[in-house]
Amino acid sequence: MAQLVGLETLMPAGAQDMRAALDGQGCSSSSCGSSSGPSDMPAEIWEKVKDHPCYSEEAHHYFARMHVAVAPACNIQCNYCNRKYDCANESRPGVVSEKLTPVQARRKVISVANEVPQLSVLGIAGPGDACYDWRKTRETFELISADIPDIKLCLSTNGLMLPDRVDEIERMNIDHVTITINMVDPEIGTKIYPWIFYQNRRWTGLDASKILHERQMLGLEMLTARGILTKINSVMIPGVNDQHLMEVNRVVKGKGAFLHNIMPLISDPAHGTHYGLTGQRGPRAMELKALQDKLSDGTKLMRHCRQCRADAVGLLGEDRGQEFTMDLVADEVEYDPTKRETYREVVAEERGQHVAARQKVDVALASVDADEAMLVAVATKGGGRINQHFGHAKEFQIYEVSPAGVTFVGHRKAEQYCEGGWGEDATLDGVIAALEGVRVILCAKIGDCPRESLSAAGIEATDAFAHDWIEAGISGWYAREHASYARQIA
Amino acid sequence: MAYKIITSQCTVCGACEFECPNAAITLKNDLYVINPKKCTECAGHFDMAQCAAVCPVPNTCVPA
Numbered sequence: 001m002a003q004l005v006g007l008e009t010l011m012p013a014g015a016q017d018m019r020a021a022l023d024g025q026g027c028s029s030s031s032c033g034s035s036s037g038p039s040d041m042p043a044e045i046w047e048k049v050k051d052h053p054c055y056s057e058e059a060h061h062y063f064a065r066m067h068v069a070v071a072p073a074c075n076i077q078c079n080y081c082n083r084k085y086d087c088a089n090e091s092r093p094g095v096v097s098e099k100l101t102p103v104q105a106r107r108k109v110i111s112v113a114n115e116v117p118q119l120s121v122l123g124i125a126g127p128g129d130a131c132y133d134w135r136k137t138r139e140t141f142e143l144i145s146a147d148i149p150d151i152k153l154c155l156s157t158n159g160l161m162l163p164d165r166v167d168e169i170e171r172m173n174i175d176h177v178t179i180t181i182n183m184v185d186p187e188i189g190t191k192i193y194p195w196i197f198y199q200n201r202r203w204t205g206l207d208a209s210k211i212l213h214e215r216q217m218l219g220l221e222m223l224t225a226r227g228i229l230t231k232i233n234s235v236m237i238p239g240v241n242d243q244h245l246m247e248v249n250r251v252v253k254g255k256g257a258f259l260h261n262i263m264p265l266i267s268d269p270a271h272g273t274h275y276g277l278t279g280q281r282g283p284r285a286m287e288l289k290a291l292q293d294k295l296s297d298g299t300k301l302m303r304h305c306r307q308c309r310a311d312a313v314g315l316l317g318e319d320r321g322q323e324f325t326m327d328l329v330a331d332e333v334e335y336d337p338t339k340r341e342t343y344r345e346v347v348a349e350e351r352g353q354h355v356a357a358r359q360k361v362d363v364a365l366a367s368v369d370a371d372e373a374m375l376v377a378v379a380t381k382g383g384g385r386i387n388q389h390f391g392h393a394k395e396f397q398i399y400e401v402s403p404a405g406v407t408f409v410g411h412r413k414a415e416q417y418c419e420g421g422w423g424e425d426a427t428l429d430g431v432i433a434a435l436e437g438v439r440v441i442l443c444a445k446i447g448d449c450p451r452e453s454l455s456a457a458g459i460e461a462t463d464a465f466a467h468d469w470i471e472a473g474i475s476g477w478y479a480r481e482h483a484s485y486a487r488q489i490a
Numbered sequence: 491m492a493y494k495i496i497t498s499q500c501t502v503c504g505a506c507e508f509e510c511p512n513a514a515i516t517l518k519n520d521l522y523v524i525n526p527k528k529c530t531e532c533a534g535h536f537d538m539a540q541c542a543a544v545c546p547v548p549n550t551c552v553p554a
Contacts, residue, residue, distance in 0.1 A: 073505035074546060083501050083546035099502070128503055135508070200509075200536045202543040 045258075048175055048229055051120040051152065051344075062347045062383070064118035067125050068105040069098065070136045074128035076158050076196040076212065079274035080235060080265055083128075099127075102139040104326055109144050110333040112324050113151070117343035121176075123154045130155040131165045141172055147335045152176065156233070160198060160212055162219030170226050177223055178231040178261075179216055183241055184251045186210045191240050194274070217255065224256030231259040236283050236291060237275070238265070249295045260295065264288050285412050286437050292410070361471045362405050370482040373402040376474050377412070377435055379443035386465050386473045390446035391417045398438065399470070401478045406471045412438075417450060432457045442473050492526035493539055494554040499547045506541035506551060515541065526554060 051063050074083065100108065113119050122144060124130040130137045141153050154176035155169075162179065169177065183189045189209025196208040203211055223230045232252045234245050241248075249260050265282035267275045283291075377396035379388035395413045399406055414434040415427045428450055435441070441454065441461040454461045465473030495506070495515075500522060507515045507522060514528035524541070531553070532539045541551040
């Protein structure tokens with residue numbers, strides 16, 4: 001059954017091809033416990049998030065975002081960030097973003113919108129702070145929304161200048177704002193923020209963290225009061241704020257945050273950050289998951305974050321930024337809405353089928369005679385299917401399956417095993433380490449050699465569910481593991 | 491009495507440009523420079539030189 005294509009191959013296609021590629025019988029796309037679909041939230045909220053890949057786990061299979069790096073100036077110093085290489089948690093190491101002027105950003109966004117029909121969101125995430133470098137942020141949004149009125153605007157900020165911008169954020173219809181909040185206790189803040197710049201002076205120590213904390217809380221309250229969806233990003237720093245993030249979660253939820261996204265600290269001496277140079281480690285994947293599991297009770301928790309670059313382009317987990325560097329962007333550009341409109345119609349149809357199909361999987365799983373929750377890794381190129389070769393995967397999507405259903409729990413990055421036909425054993429060891437706790441890998445294809453090595457490490461790998469919808473494949477595998485379960489969802 | 495920018499360390503983020511109360515900092519050939527004729531080290535405006543206070547790289551905005 002089903003088709004073999006990832007959404008990225010749809011670019012030049014017309015509606016018919018798009019439909020063929022996305023269409024399938026049977027089951028569902030993804031169900032993330034929290035931000036999965038319309039049944040979880042009021043209709044007006046769903047309307048806001050359904051096309052935003054960062055706010056809806058379900059949307060991230062279909063829709064793409066792009067960030068434009070127009071805001072390089074920042075007003076705080078974080079111990080996980082080295083400004084010379086941009087923010088380590090916004091951007092992969094050693095790669096300096098191409099900084100853009102607002103006018104260049106307009107050309108770039110229009111070029112992408114004409115080529116990438118999945119584009120739904122334009123974000124400004126620095127590489128400094130969007131609310132501090134506000135003139136450039138505002139000009140960029142104003143220019144681009146004049147050309148592409150239906151593009152969703154979002155920004156991320158450290159929160160320090162946010163209260164001063166809320167009126168304009170509301171006026172400009174920026175309805176998604178992310179605040180990075182790593183603590184609600186300024187004492188803990190002193191271990192994360194060496195200084196801030198506020199009201200014409202540099203503040204250090206407890207003063208700095210107190211001011212930052214108060215401004216973050218005020219900004220969050222102001223956004224919530226205006227009905228602007230607010231996501232909280234928290235960097236999990238073992239030994240510094242890992243235990244404290246439970247409290248952060250409680251506080252931000254109480255103040256009306258829509259989503260809480262726990263991100264692992266990225267720390268490496270090569271990045272030249274304070275944490276990197278002092279040997280502060282980041283959390284292991286299972287530590288991150290354990291914390292997320294503790295927080296998931298009653299909270300909307302985002303688990304599909306890719307900590308993407310401040311100039312990322314494409315579906316989450318892919319970065320097509322290199323295809324749209326300024327030297328490749330035409331001097332004169334004009335927006336052509338046809339591809340994006342067609343794509344939206346196709347996705348709207350597709351999603352209706354998924355809702356019904358997902359319910360089918362849930363019913364089938366509920367009858368399995370087992371109580372074991374298992375972690376499953378999936379190699380996918382997007383579109384909600386098991387459609388990537390094991391050797392081509394740079395990351396795996398991780399799902400938890402039990403009779404209660406299939407839940408997306410996160411992704412794990414791994415080095416690509418196959419480089420031009422050659423598999424490296426050292427790389428495979430890295431993949432095995434990255435997949436700690438995982439029972440099975442579902443992929444489109446895998447060679448005998450890596451399959452046997454994985455098996456020796458206790459991880460099954462199979463292409464038996466190649467090109468199935470992710471949930472269908474997972475429940476099919478789970479059923480096979482528990483033989484008492486009839487193949488109801490084949 | 492003026493500050494200067496050590497350009498080899500500058501990240502070209504531009505924070506100093508809009509914090510400067512004297513409009514003494516401008517972008518020239520993709521590098522920020524301080525016009526010493528306009529720079530007052532923020533005397534009369536603020537307690538500390540704004541460029542140095544906001545600069546993310548230590549010892550990059552310094553007395554000339």
